[in-house]
Amino acid sequence: xxxxxxxxxxxxxxxxxxxxxxxxxxxxxxxxxxxxxxxxxxxxxxxxxxxxxxxxxxxxxxxxxxxxxxxxxxxxxxxxxxxxxxxxxxxxxxxxxxxxxxxxxxxxxxxxxxxxxxxxxxxxxxxxxxxxxxxxxxxxxxxxxxxxxxxxxxxxxxxxxxxxxxxxxxxxxxxxxxxxxxxxxxxxxxxxxxxxxxxxxxxxx
Amino acid sequence: xxxxxxxxxxxxxxxxxxxxxxxxxxxxxxxxxxxxxxxxxxxxxxxxxxxxxxxxxxxxxxxxxxxxxxxxxxxxxxxxxxxxxxxxxxxxxxxxxxxxxxxxxxxxxxxxxxxxxxxxxxxxxxxxxxxxxxxxxxxxxxxxxxxxxxxxxxxxxxxxxxxxxxxxxxxxxxxxxxxxxxxxxxxxxxxxxxxxxxxxxxxxxxxxxxxxxxxxxxxxxxxxxxxxxxxxxxxxxxxxxxxxxxxxxxxxxxxxxxxxxxxxxxxxxxxxxxxxxxxxxxxxxxxxxxxxxxxxxxxxxxxxxxxxxxxxxxxxxxxxxxxxxxxxxxxxxxxxxxxxxxxxxxxxxxxxxxxxxxxxxxxxxxxxxxxxxxxxxxxxxxxxxxxxxxxxxxxxxxxxxxxxxxxxxxxxxxxxxxxxxxxxxxxxxxxxxxxxxxxxxxxxxxxxxxxxxxxxxxxxxxxxxxxxxxxxxxxxxxxxxxxxxxxxxxxxxxxxxxxxxxxxxxxxxxxxxxxxxxxxxxxxxxxxxxxxxxxxxxxxxxxxxxxxxxxxxxxxxxxxxxxxxxxxxxxxxxxxxxxxxxxxx
Numbered sequence: 001x002x003x004x005x006x007x008x009x010x011x012x013x014x015x016x017x018x019x020x021x022x023x024x025x026x027x028x029x030x031x032x033x034x035x036x037x038x039x040x041x042x043x044x045x046x047x048x049x050x051x052x053x054x055x056x057x058x059x060x061x062x063x064x065x066x067x068x069x070x071x072x073x074x075x076x077x078x079x080x081x082x083x084x085x086x087x088x089x090x091x092x093x094x095x096x097x098x099x100x101x102x103x104x105x106x107x108x109x110x111x112x113x114x115x116x117x118x119x120x121x122x123x124x125x126x127x128x129x130x131x132x133x134x135x136x137x138x139x140x141x142x143x144x145x146x147x148x149x150x151x152x153x154x155x156x157x158x159x160x161x162x163x164x165x166x167x168x169x170x171x172x173x174x175x176x177x178x179x180x181x182x183x184x185x186x187x188x189x190x191x192x193x194x195x196x197x198x199x200x201x202x203x204x205x
Numbered sequence: 206x207x208x209x210x211x212x213x214x215x216x217x218x219x220x221x222x223x224x225x226x227x228x229x230x231x232x233x234x235x236x237x238x239x240x241x242x243x244x245x246x247x248x249x250x251x252x253x254x255x256x257x258x259x260x261x262x263x264x265x266x267x268x269x270x271x272x273x274x275x276x277x278x279x280x281x282x283x284x285x286x287x288x289x290x291x292x293x294x295x296x297x298x299x300x301x302x303x304x305x306x307x308x309x310x311x312x313x314x315x316x317x318x319x320x321x322x323x324x325x326x327x328x329x330x331x332x333x334x335x336x337x338x339x340x341x342x343x344x345x346x347x348x349x350x351x352x353x354x355x356x357x358x359x360x361x362x363x364x365x366x367x368x369x370x371x372x373x374x375x376x377x378x379x380x381x382x383x384x385x386x387x388x389x390x391x392x393x394x395x396x397x398x399x400x401x402x403x404x405x406x407x408x409x410x411x412x413x414x415x416x417x418x419x420x421x422x423x424x425x426x427x428x429x430x431x432x433x434x435x436x437x438x439x440x441x442x443x444x445x446x447x448x449x450x451x452x453x454x455x456x457x458x459x460x461x462x463x464x465x466x467x468x469x470x471x472x473x474x475x476x477x478x479x480x481x482x483x484x485x486x487x488x489x490x491x492x493x494x495x496x497x498x499x500x501x502x503x504x505x506x507x508x509x510x511x512x513x514x515x516x517x518x519x520x521x522x523x524x525x526x527x528x529x530x531x532x533x534x535x536x537x538x539x540x541x542x543x544x545x546x547x548x549x550x551x552x553x554x555x556x557x558x559x560x561x562x563x564x565x566x567x568x569x570x571x572x573x574x575x576x577x578x579x580x581x582x583x584x585x586x587x588x589x590x591x592x593x594x595x596x597x598x599x600x601x602x603x604x605x606x607x608x609x610x611x612x613x614x615x616x617x618x619x620x621x622x623x624x625x626x627x628x629x630x631x632x633x634x635x636x637x638x639x640x641x642x643x644x645x646x647x648x649x650x651x652x653x654x655x656x657x658x659x660x661x662x663x664x665x666x667x668x669x670x671x672x673x674x675x676x677x678x679x680x681x682x683x684x685x686x687x688x689x690x691x692x693x694x695x696x697x698x699x700x701x702x703x704x705x706x707x708x709x710x711x712x713x714x715x716x717x718x719x720x721x722x723x724x725x726x727x728x729x730x731x732x733x734x735x736x737x738x739x740x741x742x743x744x745x746x747x748x749x750x751x752x753x754x755x756x757x758x759x760x761x762x763x764x765x766x767x768x769x770x771x772x773x774x775x776x777x778x779x780x781x782x783x784x785x786x787x788x789x790x
Contacts, residue, residue: 007777035312035313035314035317182780185776185777185780186780186781189777189780189781190781
């Protein structure tokens with residue numbers, strides 16, 4: 001039951017639509033449907049946004065779960081890092097594209113872009129670049145340089161970790177959740193029809 | 206099933222809505238919805254014929270709820286609510302669907318926009334079914350008025366109100382009245398004496414039986430709500446308030462006219478203000494003119510005077526806005542300098558000449574006829590001032606990239622006048638906080654609506670006038686002061702004030718006394734009852750923003766006209782059919 005509504009939402013509807021959370025999380029389908037995003041022939045904003053998000057999530061998993069196994073230098077084969085390299089491509093391409101969009105003011109939202117809107121992409125870009133540099137130094141045996149770069153890398157990571165859970169990270173989850181709950185609600189409404197409204201298909205008339 | 210009879214009116218807004226949204230398709234869709242008794246489309250629903258049509262339909266067709274699909278409610282909700290009242294229907298049995306700002310103006314595809322308009326209108330219909338008739342609350346209106354600031358705006362407003370027979374408390378920080386205008390000699394474009402403009406007002410104010418004047422004073426505390434404010438006035442530097450008047454005053458309305466301060470020219474380092482002795486600001490030239498002699502620091506009459514416009518204005522680095530008065534003031538200086546030193550060469554270095562007001566264009570023409578050298582410079586290519594060499598017959602040389610000729614021009618100058626722009630006072634933040642009004646990014650006070658409510662603020666009973674709102678000239682300042690006074694007089698004339706019936710209410714039985722809402726309320730509308738340990742909302746101050754409703758952990762606060770049921774019904778109206786909207790395109 002939703003507060004203030006006469007329509008109940010059975011528990012099984014929540015289970016039925018649960019697939020929508022990972023679906024929207026990993027495909028960002030709604031983002032691709034936005035009017036301004038559809039104008040691009042190859043859906044470039046969507047592809048790069050998806051690349052950035054998948055790269056970010058992959059890198060987060062690699063750092064959180066596999067950091068110990070992957071922090072050897074030239075001793076392990078570079079092919080082991082393949083997921084990290086793919087994630088880096090997504091992060092570099094995504095951050096550069098979105099920084100460029102903010103510079104060029106290509107969309108309406110960037111024309112009034114606030115300083116805080118830059119922090120996300122600029123910090124992420126700096127984290128990626130310093131991370132890649134550190135990795136190169138590490139693998140080529142320049143350990144002192146690698147350590148210095150790692151310190152710089154952490155200088156960007158710490159403010160990022162302090163700030164991001166309350167800003168950009170939240171939209172990683174609330175968009176899929178919003179799509180999930182609205183889908184559950186719509187299903188319940190079309191079954192309940194408590195407002196005396198015709199179900200959804202009437203809109204085609 | 207609800208037995209309501211809803212009338213739905215779809216506005217075309219000229220072509221603003223109709224060019225994107227197919228209003229006939231929308232009307233056909235709406236006609237098929239339950240409880241909709243009547244659907245009409247019209248070119249301008251907000252026009253008098255449009256409103257009369259609604260009134261007539263309510264009476265003839267026994268409609269008991271109305272939905273208007275048109276522009277933003279901020280624009281015309283009041284208009285349509287008045288129409289409902291005229292027809293004898295409770296004004297809260299009304300809902301607007303915004304199919305202009307949220308639909309036709311932001312979408313390019315007519316098919317999609319029409320589908321979205323259907324959803325927005327259906328959501329409004331869904332919601333209006335659950336609306337309840339609400340009655341506005343009346344509170345007594347205290348006829349006394351507080352005016353903060355004793356410049357031309359404050360004096361004008363105070364006299365206007367006092368002449369109408371109401372007690373005015375006029376508070377001024379300085380030890381004199383007149384504000385910035387008292388520092389000026391003549392005014393553009395008719396060259397009237399500024400002194401003559403204010404002296405008569407000052408004399409009347411000091412002798413007026415309905416005006417309590419507090420010089421060197423400030424408002425220390427300000428509480429209450431429209432019609433029933435209280436303020437505590439204290440004198441700066443701990444002195445007691447003069448004139449034997451009360452320190453605590455009861456007032457019904459406030460006008461804030463705290464004025465502006467001039468831009469600090471030393472912030473633009475390459476003009477050399479503060480380093481080059483003969484680079485002065487416009488207010489320093491005013492002082493010289495008022496003293497009766499225009500001369501350099503060395504006491505010589507200048508042969509060459511250069512006036513540089515837009516110092517601190519129209520620049521991304523400092524203030525992006527135009528200060529509006531500098532162009533005409535500069536032309537005024539041309540006349541004053543020429544009449545004081547007839548053989549002086551005056552150069553006027555400007556970005557654009559803004560001669561927008563009555564008589565200003567003629568004044569510009571007359572100024573160019575007195576052999577002034579006008580040089581236009583590019584916004585981001587400021588003139589450069591440097592000391593002249595021993596062989597030059599002047600104090601300084603100014604290099605200007607002249608925009609019209611495209612040439613680099615060097616002109617001599619003995620005296621350089623910087624036309625400093627206006628900026629918000631340093632204490633504007635404190636004043637805004639005190640009377641609970643907002644400021645924009647530049648520190649100017651924000652109006653309730655820039656076009657339709659230019660002197661009202663979002664806090665009922667608090668008005669703003671003059672250059673504390675934005676840069677403006679004397680006629681506009683006086684007009685605003687009189688407008689604010691007129692708004693207050695019309696409120697006082699009613700004796701009571703109607704407060705919007707939409708506000709939040711606390712269920713005292715459920716309130717745990719956590720006071721989260723007290724801290725969050727942006728309008729200071731929630732007070733805490735220490736004895737009974739629960740919060741109470743002052744309905745006259747509440748703007749129904751809903752922050753407290755969302756924050757209350759005990760769900761003890763409800764928003765009238767924004768109940769959970771009403772909001773959910775509206776959301777449901779939007780959710781139904783969303784996927785179909787997408788897939789059919």
